Amino acid sequence: MDPLSQLLSLLKPESFASGGVVLTADMSVQWPAHEGVKCYAVVTGECWLSVEGITEPIRLAAGDCYLLPPGPSFRLATDLSVKTVDFQMLRAEMVSVTAEKLVEKSSCLLVGGHFFLAGRAAQMLLGGLPQIVHIRKDRDKAAMRWALERLSQEVREPEPGSGLIVQQLAFMLLIQALRLHASDNQKGNAGWLVALRDKKLSVALACMHQNPEQKWTLNTLALQAGMSRAAFAKHFGQTVGITPIEYLTQWRMLLASDRLQRSGETISGISAALGYESESAFRKAFKRVTGVPPGKVTRT
Structure with a gap:
């Protein structure tokens, strides 16, 4: 998808x-x-x-x-x-x-x-x-x-x-x-949607979306985009508004929130599926991004 x-x-x-x-x-x-x-x-x-x-x-x-x-x-x-x-x-x-x-x-x-x-x-x-x-x-x-x-x-x-x-x-x-x-390639357009139409940024976004559990770094994402580390970081930040690693974390937390609400998976299972080596690290990231601990997001 x-x-x-x-x-x-x-x-x-x-x-x-x-x-x-x-x-x-x-x-x-x-x-x-x-x-x-x-x-x-x-x-x-x-x-x-x-x-x-x-x-x-x-x-x-x-x-x-x-x-x-x-x-x-x-x-x-x-x-x-x-x-x-x-x-x-x-x-x-x-x-x-x-x-x-x-x-x-x-x-x-x-x-x-x-x-x-x-x-x-x-x-x-x-x-x-x-x-x-x-x-x-x-x-x-x-x-x-x-x-x-x-x-x-x-x-x-x-x-x-x-x-x-x-x-x-x-x-x-x-x-x-x-x-x-x-x-619409008007000068000054920015945002996530614009990044999807960018030939290089879209490759990096697809990598993070398709394989969020991978241990992506700025270097590996830049390599996927076919850009230097510095050029990729600058272009991504100017277009999307946050750094690539911040984006990866936000995307993981969106997926985690959805799974917590819709599935019967445990927090430890979800954290492992999204690439976190420990449940503690996942819990800290989740609260930092969403403002609430994962235990507050329950299945409806």
């Missing part, structure tokens, strides 16, 4: 909401500051996205997708000059999507989801993201088209099971948006 799939399997996302949002003509709606990550795409029409703290609004056209990490309040508007209304006042009307409503009244339909992603795995995944991720290139829209069309179909013409399908497709949209952002 590749590193992104491995990390996503540890997230256990909780969906706050998924489905469609309708903006009629001459509408401006304000959403509050939010936890979790929002990912929506425009199916028909166009609108403007404004995020508190960012001066210029962003125009969203059909096929565009936006991703908002946890952050400040934001506004969606089909007309920037009209009075802004709080989302809670229009919630029922905006999320009630019917074919008749779209034909007769709607100027913009967006579909997607709002997901709560918590813990160290989420921090790793979302770290380094800008306040707004805007997917708008033609090739990126083409990559998202299938999921967007299926999601739109389920929202517009719901059938038995549509609720679950919409949720899964919305999460697929989020994953695709994250992948496309990582592939």
Whole structure:
């Protein structure tokens, strides 16, 4: 399993909401500051996205997708000059999507989801993201088209099971948006996702993910990446934000937390499986990284 799939399997996302949002003509709606990550795409029409703290609004056209990490309040508007209304006042009307409503009244339909992603795995995944991720290139829209069309179909013409399908497709949209952002080689981009697209760093990450029990050192990881020790350490730190060995420890603790919660394995068994020579060393590392002793993380 590749590193992104491995990390996503540890997230256990909780969906706050998924489905469609309708903006009629001459509408401006304000959403509050939010936890979790929002990912929506425009199916028909166009609108403007404004995020508190960012001066210029962003125009969203059909096929565009936006991703908002946890952050400040934001506004969606089909007309920037009209009075802004709080989302809670229009919630029922905006999320009630019917074919008749779209034909007769709607100027913009967006579909997607709002997901709560918590813990160290989420921090790793979302770290380094800008306040707004805007997917708008033609090739990126083409990559998202299938999921967007299926999601739109389920929202517009719901059938038995549509609720679950919409949720899964919305999460697929989020994953695709994250992948496309990582592939966008804009200057200054950093974070774990960007490292996955780096030809050399991705090799080192794959080594740590596939064989976390190995006694990896800075030298052996640099050798795998085909770089000098100093160049590898600098490049990894600038891109990921921590040292390679710190990353290895964090990844091991993510795996350990998951196994402690889901399996009946003993702490000594897990520590040995992750490459620790003693249970004591594992316990110290676990508490240092997570803030709690492994005994506090029990199977649910």
